[in-house]
Amino acid sequence: MTNNDLAALNRYLVGGAVRDKLLGHKVYDHDFVVVGATIEQMLALGFTQVGKDFPVFLHPKTKEEYALARTERKQGQGYTGFICDASSAVTLEEDLLRRDLTINAMAMPVNGSAESTHIIDPYNGQVDLKNRILRHVSSAFVEDPLRVLRVARFTARYHNYGFTIASETLQLMSEISNSGELATLSGERVWQEMQRCLTENNPEVFFQVLRQCGALAKIWPELNSLWGIPNPEKWHPEICSGIHTMMVLQQAVKLSPKTSVRFAALCHDLGKSLTLAENWPSHRGHEKSGLALVDRICEQLKVPKDHKILARKVCEFHLHCHKAFELTANTLVKLFNSLDVWRKPEEFADFLTACTADFRGRLHNESKPYPQADYLRSAFQAALTVTATAFIKQGIQGADIKEAINRERIELVQAVKVGHDHPTG
Incomplete structure (x- = not known):
């Protein structure tokens, strides 16, 4: 040509x-x-x-x-x-x-x-561009349910420019959400929009817009229901679990460009949506109960396997990370084994990043240090020096090698625990 x-x-x-x-x-x-x-x-x-x-x-x-x-x-x-x-x-x-x-x-x-x-x-797109307005072109807007997600994503992408959604457009987005049309979207297509939004600097805006127009309740009801569920004020001055989750997502954006880390931030407290109201603001066991909800959304949206694995680990073990200084050396090595840190050190780093985001995603915690992450890194590095070679030379065989490795790892972690300058109380 x-x-x-x-x-x-x-x-x-x-x-x-x-x-x-x-x-x-x-x-x-x-x-x-x-x-x-x-x-x-x-x-x-x-x-x-x-x-x-x-x-x-x-x-x-x-x-x-x-x-x-x-x-x-x-x-x-x-x-x-x-x-x-x-x-x-x-x-x-x-x-x-x-x-x-x-x-x-x-x-x-x-x-x-x-x-x-x-x-x-x-x-008149130039006028709306100048006025920072996201406005539908025609009434045919309601014919395509995907547009609800697209407008939410555009609002997130151009958040720093000051864009807002025209009230009449938001009304049409609510009509689509209430029409049942969102159910016609494939999980893969929803995830495509969600993952694209997770690459942006303000992905929390995407979920806030979806919640505002009623779409989040249809697409991800467990996440949507976190708004209004209280947390203990001592640990969560922001109180609301939904607000906390958005704050954690904001911190995850600051700490990592990976969409897997940001998705894990969204999933870490899903179990709180299952806590009985009479037990509020306590959420005992929410880490374990949240695993089924992580599995459900990952299956529904066909979330990539690496995203699902990290989200499950953060959901189940984030409190272990927060309480790292209180755990025995034996428990820490069990935690390392559960996280499969020996084979997946990079994923362990992402786990620590997501837990740091969880800690800082609270009112007044945004800039506070999180020494637990450094402590766990040090303990992991110490335990990582243990290999099977020395035990084989000693004549140890079979399953006894694994036990010997585990014992030495516990000893090395204990040495780190004793020598680590960590906060008390």
């Missing part, structure tokens, strides 16, 4: 790239719409068709996405229940009308190899 062939296409840069250019935000993807072309023309130019439900193509050289302008008409339920018209008669304005938000419904003509500075903005 020559430059002249490409220039002959009536193409426009659309959506997020235009939005982020105007906002001064980093542009990650360039998506293009082609008006007045056919599938046959695109294939003849060397494009590769990848869209099953509507014609989307990859550029033969840049691999950027080019889609034919299209309209959509709702048929059935869910975000895939649409009839698509991508005929050459569809106009750019009609294509932009089907988009979710006005700030995503702008386009820039592409002339030759250069992008024009002219903005095509039929639905």
Whole structure:
């Protein structure tokens, strides 16, 4: 395909790239719409068709996405229940009308190899961008339940810019949440949006928006129910378990870029949703009871295995970490064995990070030191020096080697415990 062939296409840069250019935000993807072309023309130019439900193509050289302008008409339920018209008669304005938000419904003509500075903005996206408003383009917004998650994610992504959701758009999000349409979303698709939000600097905003419009109660009821469940004020001045969980998530963002750590932060106190109200604010045993809830959401959303494993360990053992100075050397080695630290030292580091986030995710604790993490690292490093080689040379065999290794690990951890300068009381 020559430059002249490409220039002959009536193409426009659309959506997020235009939005982020105007906002001064980093542009990650360039998506293009082609008006007045056919599938046959695109294939003849060397494009590769990848869209099953509507014609989307990859550029033969840049691999950027080019889609034919299209309209959509709702048929059935869910975000895939649409009839698509991508005929050459569809106009750019009609294509932009089907988009979710006005700030995503702008386009820039592409002339030759250069992008024009002219903005095509039929639905006042520039005004909403200037005023930091997330507003739906049309009433067709309610036809796609995925848009509830997308708007929540955009609110989180652009939180630092001061964006808010238009009241009428939030009302439509509530209507979708109450309609039952969210149940048509696959777990994988929900997780895709959630994991993308967990890469942002303010993922807590995503969950706060979902809770505000009633979607969180449908998608993750156990997390949603944490709001209003009290904690002991001595340990949790912020009181509310839901608020605490969001504070822990904020701290996890500060401590690690890993979505696995941030997901573990969300899951660590799920068991508190099962505590009987007459036992509040105590939540004895919530670590163990929360494991089934971690398993449930991971199965529902098809969460990656490494995320699930870390979330389970943080859920079950975070109190062990907080009480590390009170535990015997024998118990600490048992904890190390349960966490499989010998085979997974990096995961152990992530476990300590998530527990640090839990400690700091409390009112007035945000900048406090967490010496338990350093103490456990020191104990682990000491125990890690024990190998089977010395015991084999002594003639110890079979299961006795494992027991000998365990005894020596306990002795070394005890030495660290005695020599470690740790707080008391």
